[in-house]
Amino acid sequence: MNFKGKHFLTLLDYTKEELEYLLDLAIRMKKGEEEKELNRKSLAMLFQKSSTRTRISFEVGMTQLGGHALFLDIKNTQLGRGETIGDTAQTISRYADGIMARLYKHEDIKELAKHAKVPVINALTDKYHPCQTMADMQTVLEKKNKLEGLKVAYFGDCGFNMFNSTAIGFSKLGAEVVAVCPEKEEYKPKKENLPEVKYEIEHDPLKGAEDADVIYTDVWISMGQDEEKAKRLSELQNYQVNEEIMKKAKNDALFMHCLPAHREEEITAGIIDGPNSVVFDEAENRLHAQKAIMAELMGD
Numbered sequence: 001m002n003f004k005g006k007h008f009l010t011l012l013d014y015t016k017e018e019l020e021y022l023l024d025l026a027i028r029m030k031k032g033e034e035e036k037e038l039n040r041k042s043l044a045m046l047f048q049k050s051s052t053r054t055r056i057s058f059e060v061g062m063t064q065l066g067g068h069a070l071f072l073d074i075k076n077t078q079l080g081r082g083e084t085i086g087d088t089a090q091t092i093s094r095y096a097d098g099i100m101a102r103l104y105k106h107e108d109i110k111e112l113a114k115h116a117k118v119p120v121i122n123a124l125t126d127k128y129h130p131c132q133t134m135a136d137m138q139t140v141l142e143k144k145n146k147l148e149g150l151k152v153a154y155f156g157d158c159g160f161n162m163f164n165s166t167a168i169g170f171s172k173l174g175a176e177v178v179a180v181c182p183e184k185e186e187y188k189p190k191k192e193n194l195p196e197v198k199y200e201i202e203h204d205p206l207k208g209a210e211d212a213d214v215i216y217t218d219v220w221i222s223m224g225q226d227e228e229k230a231k232r233l234s235e236l237q238n239y240q241v242n243e244e245i246m247k248k249a250k251n252d253a254l255f256m257h258c259l260p261a262h263r264e265e266e267i268t269a270g271i272i273d274g275p276n277s278v279v280f281d282e283a284e285n286r287l288h289a290q291k292a293i294m295a296e297l298m299g300d
């Protein structure tokens with residue numbers, strides 16, 4: 001399998017076999033069964049939004065592979081003062097071996113990738129967060145040894161980045177994905193972001209959780225939605241993952257969250273800190289999943 005020079009913008013661009021290969025590589029690299037390197041290579045990391053896990057895991061990942069990562073806050077680059085995305089992409093491509101970008105608009109990362117001469121990795125846009133889903137699928141594989149046939153119930157805002165990537169990745173690898181969300185259009189999955197992706201929709205939270213193998217949720221107010229805070233808190237309140245919801249799922253169901261979490265909003269402290277929660281395994285696996293992706297896309 002050859003990934004050299006490919007971009008990683010959405011899991012829609014990768015086949016089931018390619019995703020399985022990358023996950024298997026990440027698991028083997030984590031166990032020390034396989035070594036990869038990016039000696040003397042550099043990754044330019046462009047951030048338009050805040051981050052804890054993404055910045056640290058990419059930066060540490062590059063160091064562990066023998067390379068270097070540069071943190072670039074877009075506000076402090078010329079891109080923040082009107083230089084075009086295209087010129088920025090061409091310039092960075094003359095120095096760095098890869099670009100990681102966390103941007104508001106997915107259209108902007110597509111523009112970046114169009115002009116870049118090196119691989120561009122999506123570290124979250126309004127539409128997708130593919131690296132998070134790779135780490136999440138790795139976590140489920142490690143805990144359950146399979147994805148095929150598992151029921152993944154995604155609670156809350158199913159119209160945004162995290163639902164999209166979860167639906168694309170998990171369904172491609174054979175899981176049954178259920179969007180458990182309010183009836184309002186904005187919280188429902190958008191077909192145009194999920195071409196040929198299989199998922200079901202359930203508006204009743206208790207039914208949605210029934211016999212689930214995985215219960216997933218994300219914040220109700222994503223980055224860039226702060227003005228809608230009061231409205232979202234009220235409209236999503238019935239979709240909190242709590243003790244009643246987890247009781248409907250299988251006894252050994254995994255509770256997953258990409259983090260950061262807002263305790264007592266989308267998730268109760270009892271569940272996120274409880275025995276079914278694997279949220280910090282997901283966070284750790286960002287490092288391993290991304291090392292595999294970077295090694296394959298940017299390696300010689």
Ligand code: CP
Nearest residue numbers: 051052053054258259
């Ligand atoms: N899950 C995730 O992407 O976390 P950060 O926003 O902290 O990077």
Ligand code: NVA
Nearest residue numbers: 162218222223258259
């Ligand atoms: N949906 C969240 C994910 C954060 C990792 C956001 O976009 O803010």
